[in-house]
Amino acid sequence: MSSSLHTFTARLACLFVACFAAASVFAQSTTNKISIQTSSPQTIISKHIYGHFAEHLGRCIYGGFYVGESNTKIPHVKGVRKDVIEALKQLNIPNLRWPGGCFADTYHWKDGVGAKDKRPKIVNVWWGGVTEDNSFGTHDFLDMCELLGTEPYLAANVGSGTVQELTEWLQYVNFGGVSPMSAWRKENGRETPWKVSYWGVGNEAWGCGGNMKPEHYANIYRQYATFMTDWSNSNKLFRIASGANGADYNWTEVLMRDIPHNMLGGLALHHYSVIEWNSKGPAVGFSEEQYFKTMKQAWRMEELVQRHSTIMDKYDPAKRVALVVDEWGGWYDVEPGTNPGFLYQQNTMRDAMIAGMTLNIFNNHADRVRMANLAQTINVLQAVILTDEEKMILTPTYHVMEMYKVHQDAKLLPLTLQTKDYTFGNDKLPAVSASASVDVQGRTHISLVNIDAKNAQEVSVDLFGGTTYKTVSGRVLTAKALTDHNTFDKPGNIKPAAFNDAKLKGGALNVTVPPFSVVVLELK
Numbered sequence: 448m449s450s451s452l453h454t455f456t457a458r459l460a461c462l463f464v465a466c467f468a469a470a471s472v473f474a475q476s477t478t479n480k481i482s483i484q485t486s487s488p489q490t491i492i493s494k495h496i497y498g499h500f501a502e503h504l505g506r507c508i509y510g511g512f513y514v515g516e517s518n519t520k521i522p523h524v525k526g527v528r529k530d531v532i533e534a535l536k537q538l539n540i541p542n543l544r545w546p547g548g549c550f551a552d553t554y555h556w557k558d559g560v561g562a563k564d565k566r567p568k569i570v571n572v573w574w575g576g577v578t579e580d581n582s583f584g585t586h587d588f589l590d591m592c593e594l595l596g597t598e599p600y601l602a603a604n605v606g607s608g609t610v611q612e613l614t615e616w617l618q619y620v621n622f623g624g625v626s627p628m629s630a631w632r633k634e635n636g637r638e639t640p641w642k643v644s645y646w647g648v649g650n651e652a653w654g655c656g657g658n659m660k661p662e663h664y665a666n667i668y669r670q671y672a673t674f675m676t677d678w679s680n681s682n683k684l685f686r687i688a689s690g691a692n693g694a695d696y697n698w699t700e701v702l703m704r705d706i707p708h709n710m711l712g713g714l715a716l717h718h719y720s721v722i723e724w725n726s727k728g729p730a731v732g733f734s735e736e737q738y739f740k741t742m743k744q745a746w747r748m749e750e751l752v753q754r755h756s757t758i759m760d761k762y763d764p765a766k767r768v769a770l771v772v773d774e775w776g777g778w779y780d781v782e783p784g785t786n787p788g789f790l791y792q793q794n795t796m797r798d799a800m801i802a803g804m805t806l807n808i809f810n811n812h813a814d815r816v817r818m819a820n821l822a823q824t825i826n827v828l829q830a831v832i833l834t835d836e837e838k839m840i841l842t843p844t845y846h847v848m849e850m851y852k853v854h855q856d857a858k859l860l861p862l863t864l865q866t867k868d869y870t871f872g873n874d875k876l877p878a879v880s881a882s883a884s885v886d887v888q889g890r891t892h893i894s895l896v897n898i899d900a901k902n903a904q905e906v907s908v909d910l911f912g913g914t915t916y917k918t919v920s921g922r923v924l925t926a927k928a929l930t931d932h933n934t935f936d937k938p939g940n941i942k943p944a945a946f947n948d949a950k951l952k953g954g955a956l957n958v959t960v961p962p963f964s965v966v967v968l969e970l971k
């Protein structure tokens with residue numbers, strides 16, 4: 448990203464490349480300016496953009512969500528931590544993806560139902576080679592989703608499973624009538640089906656899910672999807688195809704071309720903000736150079752979403768198939784002394800920047816991006832919660848998710864944005880990102896992120912389209928240093944505070960966004 452003035456036409460995703468290219472010929476911008484169209488919003492920002500991901504990986508499930516029914520030290524409901532349930536409920540989490548990730552394509556769901564002492568103990572081959580005792584299985588997960596008030600998103604085993612295994616899982620969780628699997632479910636204590644809509648057909652089929660070529664996976668997908676429901680998909684399953692690894696545009700091209708769209712609810716995409724796979728750098732003691740590189744990777748999401756969407760538009764101009772970014776987030780070296788296979792990392796203001804910027808990108812592309820899952824919920828990668836035995840802390844990423852929940856199912860307000868640069872050495876990135884929406888009560892929310900490590904940004908916001916606003920209020924998430932984070936000793940180090948640097952005069956709003964901060968404003 449080499450432009451000095453970055454112009455984003457947020458609503459018109461298909462024009463992004465053109466706008467971006469055009470922007471690079473403009474002169475250095477001395478101001479940050481956002482124009483927001485407040486009249487006749489059309490596109491809903493699906494709440495499912497704010498989804499989460501829970502894999503049998505490290506301490507995400509065991510010790511994170513689940514501490515076991517016999518635990519006497521940590522308060523729980525059927526083995527699920529009460530503190531976690533309460534914290535996640537505050538986020539209104541709309542969906543939760545499970546059981547993987549790479550683990551999903553090794554997972555045989557029948558291992559995880561029935562009497563717990565009879566369940567087989569298997570090896571978690573992807574994540575540390577530890578023993579998986581299957582004590583957390585289908586009932587545990589789906590009952591937990593009910594407790595959380597969230598929709599389950601089940602990732603099915605395609606890589607090492609069978610069509611029959613998947614159809615039986617579907618029958619087990621979704622069928623209310625008489626069948627071998629529904630009878631078994633009832634025997635195992637659950638009378639009524641859970642009615643799960645969201646189903647992933649494998650995970651990373653290009654890699655840990657089977658090392659397939661896209662043509663091969665497209666055929667496999669067609670086969671699995673055929674038997675996942677009746678011919679007309681009368682039970683309205685939302686089937687999600689395993690999507691591209693980052694910039695593998697050919698993957699998207701082949702799947703959109705070769706899979707009939709009436710068999711396809713969504714097409715996935717995975718992108719992690721990682722500096723280099725062989726040298727990821729620390730989660731906490733990072734330099735500004737490492738921070739800048741992470742921000743560059745996070746900004747790549749804009750280009751990825753735009754270019755995958757353009758390919759999808761070619762085959763699906765009516766945008767029936769959703770782009771589902773079901774893995775995203777920052778990925779660093781594990782915390783010193785922890786199991787390298789557990790992917791446990793701390794979470795700083797850098798992660799807050801990734802979260803705020805990425806969610807702005809998703810909001811602005813809400814016409815195509817209708818579901819996403821941050822990786823992962825607890826104790827793994829860019830977690831919103833960290834636990835240590837009976838202690839639990841909320842990360843800066845949690846707070847961004849909480850501040851942004853106002854956008855869930857609100858109507859997107861299209862905006863254009865001119866931003867100054869955040870420069871580091873000879874390189875530069877757009878400093879400011881933003882998105883805006885109006886909720887059912889008529890309240891407008893604007894989320895602003897300034898990734899600049901040193902400079903505050905003065906942003907002038909032009910609200911046009913006839914809506915008049917009388918008041919503005921807001922909250923900010925920031926800290927003294929970029930590397931600041933919450934710890935088990937100081938859990939409240941970073942938390943949202945009231946924000947008073949937004950001034951409304953007539954139709955114009957002026958905001959001073961501090962360095963490395965996230966601001967969410969409410970206008971009425």
Ligand code: AHR
Pocket residue numbers: 502547548549550650651774822823828
């Ligand atoms: O989220 C960790 C891993 O990253 C997932 O298991 C896999 O899908 C991806 O490569």
